[in-house]
Amino acid sequence: MAKTAKKGGGRSPGTVRLATWNINSVRLRIESVARFVAEQRPDILCLQETKVADDKFPALAFREMGFDTVLARGEKSYNGVAILSRLPLDDVAFENWGGKGDCRHLTARLPNGVALHNVYVPAGGDIPDAEANPKFGHKLAFLRDMIARFRGRKEPAILVGDFNIAPLETDVWSHKALLNVVSHTAGEVALLDDLMAAAPWHDAVRHFIPPEEQLYTWWSYRSPDWAAADKGRRLDHVWVTKGLAASLRNVAVARETRGWNPASDHVPVIVDFDLTP
DNA sequence: ATGGTTGGGGGCCAA
Numbered sequence: 001m002a003k004t005a006k007k008g009g010g011r012s013p014g015t016v017r018l019a020t021w022n023i024n025s026v027r028l029r030i031e032s033v034a035r036f037v038a039e040q041r042p043d044i045l046c047l048q049e050t051k052v053a054d055d056k057f058p059a060l061a062f063r064e065m066g067f068d069t070v071l072a073r074g075e076k077s078y079n080g081v082a083i084l085s086r087l088p089l090d091d092v093a094f095e096n097w098g099g100k101g102d103c104r105h106l107t108a109r110l111p112n113g114v115a116l117h118n119v120y121v122p123a124g125g126d127i128p129d130a131e132a133n134p135k136f137g138h139k140l141a142f143l144r145d146m147i148a149r150f151r152g153r154k155e156p157a158i159l160v161g162d163f164n165i166a167p168l169e170t171d172v173w174s175h176k177a178l179l180n181v182v183s184h185t186a187g188e189v190a191l192l193d194d195l196m197a198a199a200p201w202h203d204a205v206r207h208f209i210p211p212e213e214q215l216y217t218w219w220s221y222r223s224p225d226w227a228a229a230d231k232g233r234r235l236d237h238v239w240v241t242k243g244l245a246a247s248l249r250n251v252a253v254a255r256e257t258r259g260w261n262p263a264s265d266h267v268p269v270i271v272d273f274d275l276t277p
Numbered sequence: 278a279t280g281g282t283t284g285g286g287g288g289c290c291a292a
Contacts, residue, residue: 024292025284049292051285077285078292123292135291164292221282221292265283265292 014276015249018044020160020236022266026050030061032260037065040270043086048120048162050080073106081106081118098142112275119161124182143191151198159239165192170214171234183233201239204271208251218266219258238271247273
């Protein structure tokens with residue numbers, strides 16, 4: 001199955017293209033977003049780490065890109081999520097998973113009734129111990145709240161975002177080297193497995209790209225040559241409830257954006273759906 | 278085992 005998205009056109013009618021991207025400051029990278037939108041023509045774009053309060057969100061720039069629906073939930077300096085859509089959305093809301101009141105979740109409903117959840121899971125700091133490191137505790141609490149929220153829910157839904165966890169051995173450059181590194185510890189992966197079983201969810205990306213194949217969506221800024229070293233992790237995900245798996249048409253990871261200037265350390269994940277009834 | 282870089286915002290903190 002294709003790993004590169006067909007640019008712009010080339011999609012059959014009824015196909016909806018959804019992209020998710022941790023942009024690491026939407027204001028700094030607004031030109032990169034515009035370039036990505038021009039090249040890939042997503043119908044819905046979910047952003048994380050926008051790092052901007054809502055009254056300073058660059059809504060006009062997104063309207064000029066063709067997104068009539070601009071939904072943002074941000075705060076000064078940190079976190080922040082946004083949904084940009086060419087389709088009308090309703091039932092806009094957010095939830096306070098983890099209980100800190102940080103801006104890490106935004107949800108809205110697509111015209112066909114499917115719920116879309118955009119989430120930015122806490123990174124969790126450096127030490128994988130909830131006692132020694134409150135940021136790791138917050139990450140675990142956030143995940144537990146997500147699990148409780150989705151357990152037993154029947155409604156069709158799409159969950160996207162920066163989960164800050166790379167669950168599979170092939171989702172990291174070295175499983176052995178990262179076993180005690182936050183994002184790939186057994187405890188975090190177990191919680192992500194619980195979350196996946198809760199709805200239950202289905203991994204739209206591994207639906208097309210075999211789990212045996214290495215796949216990353218993030219490369220650290222701290223590598224002098226990210227492309228040559230290729231020490232990446234798959235932290236960004238698109239999940240769908242099981243009933244929507246049959247509507248999946250294609251996925252792509254826009255790895256080339258990691259080389260743009262200035263680059264986010266994350267790259268977009270793109271999923272095409274056939275959402276005709 | 279450590280340090281490496283980026284972003285926001287004006288201090289270091291977060292990633």
